[in-house]
Amino acid sequence: MNCPSCQAEMPADALFCAKCGQRLNDSVPTGATGPAPTPMDRLKGRGAAPDEPETHLWAGGFSPKAMIGHWLLAALVTVAGIIAGVLFAIPTAGAIWLFVGLGSVALWGGLFLYYLYLRFGMSYELTSQRLVHKVGILSQSTNRIEVIDVDDVSYHQTFIERMLGVGTIKILSTDTSDPKLVIRGIDEVKRIANMIDNVRRDERRRRGMYIETV
Known part of the structure; x- marks a missing residue:
């Protein structure tokens, strides 16, 4: 069956032309059973309209700029840890500085790995x-x-x-x-x-x- 408007060849049971949208008929073909398919069902089954190249x-x-907030937060946490280490300088200060150092390494290292995954692992x-x-x-x-x-x-x-x-x-x-x-x-x-x-x-x-x- 050809479209009366643009003469494009259409399936016999088509209700609309996939190329120009012209209504082809108003009823379900003789002998068809079950509910009539919706335009979405027919168009998905038919695929992309002809003569339209994919552009x-x-x-x-992921943009590096999206991590700026994370880097700022990590910097604030690191500075807070250093300040806490200075304020609580007691005989066990070595343990405090060790905790601050390990925590900072884990924080910055984890953020860096997270950035690498988002930046190079998704496109x-x-x-x-x-x-x-x-x-x-x-x-x-x-x-x-x-x-x-x-x-x-x-x-x-x-x-x-x-x-x-x-x-x-x-x-x-x-x-x-x-x-x-x-x-x-x-x-x-x-x-x-x-x-x-x-x-x-x-x-x-x-x-x-x-x-x-x-």
């Missing part, structure tokens, strides 16, 4: 059709979320993150592998979150998701 839009990962790529999420350093897992499956995009910033322009993006989707994806430490977080949301809207609009639900 790379953005690639990124993201956004295209016009999907969001790719890679996790791991030595071994790596790759997950893909179709942007048409994304239901909601939001972002959060602490006070320091607002001054630095970084933040955390939260994506809710119907994807079984990542139904709630949290992307931390993204630079220009507002722009990237809006970009993901706009791509989601554009892809649904492109596939005819704005047409009435059957």
Whole structure:
């Protein structure tokens, strides 16, 4: 069956044209049983609309600026430990300084390892059709979320993150592998979150998701 508007070839049971959105018929084909599929079911089964190449839009990962708050807090804790060691200088001061030294090494070492994992162990790529999420350093897992499956995009910033322009993006989707994806430490977080949301809207609009639900 061909679309009467753009002449694109469509399946015989299609109700809407995947290319231009033209309504093809108003009823379920003769002999069909069960409830009529929704536009979401038909479009997912049909895949991406034809003649639309996948375009790379953005690639990124954890920004070093997102760790500034952690480094400042670690510095305050270290200074507080040194001050406590000076104020409580008693015959057992050597044990206090040992505790302060070991604590500082553990604190800064743990933060550094955490930074390395976030900086080099996570990366993201956004295209016009999907969001790719890679996790791991030595071994790596790759997950893909179709942007048409994304239901909601939001972002959060602490006070320091607002001054630095970084933040955390939260994506809710119907994807079984990542139904709630949290992307931390993204630079220009507002722009990237809006970009993901706009791509989601554009892809649904492109596939005819704005047409009435059957």
